[in-house]
Amino acid sequence: MISAFARRLGQTVTVLFGISVLVFLVFFATPGSDPTARIAGRNASPETMAAVRHEYGFDRPLPVQYVRMMGRLFVTRDLASFVDHGELVVPEVIDAAPVTLSLVAGAAVIWIVASVAMGTVAAALRGTLVDRGLMMLGLVGISMPVFWLGEVANLVTQSRYHQTWLFSWVPGLGYAPLTQGPVAWFTHLAIPWCVLAVLFIGIYGRVLRADLVSAYGEDFMRTARAKGLSETRVLLRHGLRTSLITFVSLFGLDFAQLVGGGALLTEVVFGLQGVGRLTYQGLINLDLPLIMATVMYSAVFVVLANAVVDLVYLLLDPRVRDGL
Numbered sequence: 001m002i003s004a005f006a007r008r009l010g011q012t013v014t015v016l017f018g019i020s021v022l023v024f025l026v027f028f029a030t031p032g033s034d035p036t037a038r039i040a041g042r043n044a045s046p047e048t049m050a051a052v053r054h055e056y057g058f059d060r061p062l063p064v065q066y067v068r069m070m071g072r073l074f075v076t077r078d079l080a081s082f083v084d085h086g087e088l089v090v091p092e093v094i095d096a097a098p099v100t101l102s103l104v105a106g107a108a109v110i111w112i113v114a115s116v117a118m119g120t121v122a123a124a125l126r127g128t129l130v131d132r133g134l135m136m137l138g139l140v141g142i143s144m145p146v147f148w149l150g151e152v153a154n155l156v157t158q159s160r161y162h163q164t165w166l167f168s169w170v171p172g173l174g175y176a177p178l179t180q181g182p183v184a185w186f187t188h189l190a191i192p193w194c195v196l197a198v199l200f201i202g203i204y205g206r207v208l209r210a211d212l213v214s215a216y217g218e219d220f221m222r223t224a225r226a227k228g229l230s231e232t233r234v235l236l237r238h239g240l241r242t243s244l245i246t247f248v249s250l251f252g253l254d255f256a257q258l259v260g261g262g263a264l265l266t267e268v269v270f271g272l273q274g275v276g277r278l279t280y281q282g283l284i285n286l287d288l289p290l291i292m293a294t295v296m297y298s299a300v301f302v303v304l305a306n307a308v309v310d311l312v313y314l315l316l317d318p319r320v321r322d323g324l
Contacts, residue, residue, distance in 0.1 A: 008307050008310055008311060009307070011307075012303055012304065012307045015303050016299070016300060016303055019296075019299045019300075019303070020066075020070055020296065020299075021066065023292060023295055023296060023299070024065075024066050024069060024070070027288060027291075027292050028058075028065060028069065029062055029065075035056070035058060035288070036049055036052050036053045036056070036058050037049065039052050039056065039288050039289060056068065056069065073090065073292070073293060073296060077090040077091070078090075079289050079292075079293060080289065081287050081289045081290050089287075089289045089290045089293040090293055092278060092290065092293075093275065093278065093290075093293050093294055093297050095273075096273055096274050096275045096277070096278045097274075097275060097297070098177070098178075099175050099267070099272050099273055099274040099275075100258075100259055100261070100263060100267070100272075100274035100275045100276065101259060102175075102178070102185070102189055103189060103192055103193070103196065103263055103266065103267065103272060103274060104196070104255060104258040104259050104263055106189055106190075106193040107192070107193045107194075107196035107197040107200075107258075108197075108200075108251070108255055110193055110194065110197040110201070111197040111200035111201045111204060112204070112251070114197065114201045114205070115200065115201045115202075115203075115204035115205040115208060115247075116204075116205075116208060116240075116247075118134050118137075118138065118201065118205035118208075118209070119204070119205045119206070119207070119208025119209040119211075119212060120208070120209075120212065120235070120240060121134065122134045122135060122205070122209040123208075123209045123212035123213050123216075123235070123239075124235055126209075126213055131209075134205065134209075135205075135206060135209065137202070138201065138202035138203070138205045138206050139202060139206075140202070141198045141199060141201055141202030142199060142202040142203055142206075144198065144199070145265075146195060146196065146198075146199060146265045146266055146269075147265045147268075147269055149195050149198060150192070150195045150265070150266060150269035150270060151269060153191050153194075153195050154173070154191075154269065154270070157170040157191055158170065158172070158173070169187055170187065170190075170191060171184070171187050171188055173270055173271035174188060174270075174271045174272070175188055175189070175271075175272050175273065176188045191270070192266055192269075192270045192272065195266060195269075195270075196258075196263060196266045200254060203250075204247060204250065204251075207246060207247065207250065208243055208244075208246075208247055211242075211243035211246050211247070212235070212239050212240065212243045215239040215242055215243055216239065224237075248309055248312055249309060251309070252305050252306050252308065252309030252312075253306070253309075255305060256301055256302040256304075256305035256306065257302065259275070259298075259301050259305075260275065260297065260298030260299070260301050260302055261274075261275045261276040261279045261294060261298050262276065263276050264276030264277060264279070264280055268280070275294055275297065275298070278290070278294060279291065279294040279295075279298075282294060
């Protein structure tokens with residue numbers, strides 16, 4: 001277990017280093033482009049151009065530029081956006097990260113609980129009307145775009161029926177930090193959580209149901225039945241644990257992608273100033289330091305999340321230990 005953890009940690013560090021080099025080369029070493037002009041922004045004065053060139057060391061060799069850029073991004077954290085009047089970009093990402101984390105974590109709890117229940121019940125009652133009905137509901141959830149469902153939710157909760165007892169508790173669009181109180185934090189995120197979770201409930205429920213059904217014919221399931229265990233215990237204790245390997249793999253990828261900025265549409269619809277919306281604003285303004293900071297944030301989180309998923313595999317199925 002310790003050796004597998006050490007190997008995975010070494011792989012994670014190597015991958016993060018490679019990503020940082022690749023991101024730096026794409027943004028600052030592209031042939032035929034001047035990174036000074038892109039950082040300084042449109043219509044920058046010659047004085048600003050000279051200041052940017054000196055501050056970022058663009059008159060130095062590429063390795064020196066890389067070390068200086070990564071140092072300003074991760075060590076001193078004083079990487080500034082000249083497009084945004086010298087605003088430091090790392091604090092902007094740090095301020096936006098709790099919004100995205102709160103949104104994705106709450107939605108993840110909902111879609112995990114709902115999809116496990118849906119997939120397990122559908123597999124236990126496979127071939128029945130309940131099974132077909134649950135899979136149909138999952139397909140409907142997959143088919144509804146997040147931005148459309150979010151707009152419909154806003155129309156219902158913020159406009160048409162906001163004054164009724166059912167939705168009078170729903171506050172206006174935006175985000176309330178947890179420091180302002182758990183009630184305000186929860187009420188601002190409850191509807192976005194549900195909207196974001198709908199798509200994944202359908203996907204995960206259908207995947208889990210398929211894995212459970214295929215596990216019914218495995219030898220270990222037949223052995224468990226031969227020992228006299230009840231069908232419910234066989235399904236939950238033996239079949240579900242094995243089938244969760246695919247589930248966990250999907251969850252690691254999706255959760256990391258959403259935290260890294262993939263929840264952009266949900267953030268825009270509900271007025272949440274998260275990482276996805278921050279990246280979108282950086283792209284609109286061609287704010288190169290801000291874009292690089294959000295890309296590196298996303299990459300670091302995705303790599304670390306996948307490392308955690310690989311380690312969780314060891315708990316679910318020790319047979320994968322040799323592959324780590």
